Amino acid sequence: MAIIEFPKDMKWGAATASYQVEGGAFEDGRGASIWDTFSRTPGKVLNGDNGDVACDTYHRYEEDIKLMKELGIDSYRFSVAWPRIFPNGRGEVNQPGVDFYHRFVDTLLENGIEPMCTLYHWDLPQALQDEGGWANRSTIDAFVEYSEFMFKEFQGKIKNWITLNEPWCVSFLSNFIGEHAPGNKDLQLATDISHHLMVAHGRSVKAFRTLKIDGQIGYAPNVTWKEPFSNKQEDIDACKREVGWFVEWFMDPVFKGSYPQFMVDWFESKGVKMNIQDGDLQDISQPIDFLGINYYTGNVARYKENSGLFDSEDLDMNYERTDIGWPIYPEGFYKVLTYITELYGQVPIYITENGACYNDEAENGRVKDQRRITYLQLHLAALKRSMDSGVNIKGYLTWSLMDNFEWAFGYSMRFGIVHVDFRTLVRTKKDSYYWYKQTLENGWFDLTY
Numbered sequence: 001m002a003i004i005e006f007p008k009d010m011k012w013g014a015a016t017a018s019y020q021v022e023g024g025a026f027e028d029g030r031g032a033s034i035w036d037t038f039s040r041t042p043g044k045v046l047n048g049d050n051g052d053v054a055c056d057t058y059h060r061y062e063e064d065i066k067l068m069k070e071l072g073i074d075s076y077r078f079s080v081a082w083p084r085i086f087p088n089g090r091g092e093v094n095q096p097g098v099d100f101y102h103r104f105v106d107t108l109l110e111n112g113i114e115p116m117c118t119l120y121h122w123d124l125p126q127a128l129q130d131e132g133g134w135a136n137r138s139t140i141d142a143f144v145e146y147s148e149f150m151f152k153e154f155q156g157k158i159k160n161w162i163t164l165n166e167p168w169c170v171s172f173l174s175n176f177i178g179e180h181a182p183g184n185k186d187l188q189l190a191t192d193i194s195h196h197l198m199v200a201h202g203r204s205v206k207a208f209r210t211l212k213i214d215g216q217i218g219y220a221p222n223v224t225w226k227e228p229f230s231n232k233q234e235d236i237d238a239c240k241r242e243v244g245w246f247v248e249w250f251m252d253p254v255f256k257g258s259y260p261q262f263m264v265d266w267f268e269s270k271g272v273k274m275n276i277q278d279g280d281l282q283d284i285s286q287p288i289d290f291l292g293i294n295y296y297t298g299n300v301a302r303y304k305e306n307s308g309l310f311d312s313e314d315l316d317m318n319y320e321r322t323d324i325g326w327p328i329y330p331e332g333f334y335k336v337l338t339y340i341t342e343l344y345g346q347v348p349i350y351i352t353e354n355g356a357c358y359n360d361e362a363e364n365g366r367v368k369d370q371r372r373i374t375y376l377q378l379h380l381a382a383l384k385r386s387m388d389s390g391v392n393i394k395g396y397l398t399w400s401l402m403d404n405f406e407w408a409f410g411y412s413m414r415f416g417i418v419h420v421d422f423r424t425l426v427r428t429k430k431d432s433y434y435w436y437k438q439t440l441e442n443g444w445f446d447l448t449y
């Protein structure tokens with residue numbers, strides 16, 4: 001029994017992303033994205049699932065916004081499908097696609113819900129990929145053109161902007177590990193892409209400032225935590241490299257104007273060189289208004305020679321795991337948030353994603369997902385602990401509002417507080433929806449896991 005209470009001005013929300021929920025993949029002029037291509041490539045997505053229909057939010061958004069309204073959230077984080085705006089990635093605008101997002105945003109605002117818009121949540125126009133995608137610096141220019149259009153088009157309606165979601169996933173998961181679109185496995189390519197993404201982020205922020213857009217802008221890296229198994233320096237250093245791959249690699253350039261030398265040196269030892277052009281780091285280090293943080297899991301790790309990219313190995317500490325297999329590690333949430341604050345000061349932070357995968361099904365109109373409630377309790381308690389330790393948390397948005405297309409896992413992995421039957425598209429509020437609603441109403445919860 002312990003009451004965990006949050007500041008009255010803290011923002012509460014929920015998050016989704018275009019390719020994962022919209023559907024309408026070929027409607028009203030939308031162009032193909034790399035995920036339409038990837039999901040149609042045999043063996044890339046479990047069960048051959050794709051985002052053609054997804055949750056059909058493209059047609060059912062009014063129903064979804066009713067669910068948000070009843071939930072009582074302040075803010076809803078969604079992403080715009082770039083190929084719905086620019087079917088070829090640049091140039092000609094697809095007006096019906098623009099009109100959809102106006103209807104969507106207007107309905108959010110009519111219901112007193114603040115839109116938090118992610119410009120890039122992985123659905124790159126295939127036409128740009130055909131020219132090399134993020135490996136080609138011309139895609140940076142296309143992203144700036146897309147950003148400028150969106151800033152001007154939705155000025156006054158959207159006041160919270162996120163340039164990129166999880167640049168680590170877009171670069172390393174998608175182009176070195178190869179699990180996500182476009183599925184390359186090349187460390188030099190992935191490192192070049194990570195840099196081009198950050199230049200695109202910085203130049204988008206510059207455009208936001210130049211256009212004098214009313215509102216705030218940031219980006220949303222995903223992070224993890226690796227706790228050294230011992231106080232041996234080799235274990236500490238191995239964990240620093242693992243965490244640095246997510247934290248310092250994507251945050252030092254923004255907050256310090258340079259890449260972390262210990263990571264640059266490590267990549268060079270793997271034969272990777274940095275391809276940085278004059279002015280790139282000045283662009284990347286444009287001041288931002290907030291940092292989005294996505295956290296799901298962490299672990300205990302130690303040095304292991306020639307193991308993985310960083311001479312490290314995770315240990316099986318017998319932590320409980322969610323249904324996607326990720327260890328439940330709320331301590332890591334506290335550790336990585338306090339670490340970020342130690343490195344960069346009290347940067348305003350929104351938790352732009354945190355949630356659990358549990359594949360509970362609906363029975364008689366109810367979904368008993370107590371395990372998700374427990375995960376949320378543990379992580380919100382860790383969040384409050386970080387706030388009491390000086391971390392400048394401005395808001396928390398759970399991933400996700402509803403079950404959706406979980407990338408390479410397709411529809412097999414459920415992160416929603418609302419269940420979706422993907423045969424009928426019927427939405428069912430889970431027990432966690434009601435728990436989250438009560439928590440937002442109170443501004444506190446009783447830690448009773």
Ligand SMILES: CCOCCOc1ccc(-c2cn(C[C@@H]3NC[C@@H](O)[C@H]3O)nn2)cc1
Nearest residue numbers: 017020166173177222294296353399406407
């Ligand atoms: C080092 C080896 O690693 C192998 C796998 O490595 C990862 C890391 C991270 C993820 C991951 C997935 N998600 C959930 C999504 N966030 C955005 C939203 O679209 C959610 O669907 N976050 N992180 C997957 C795999």
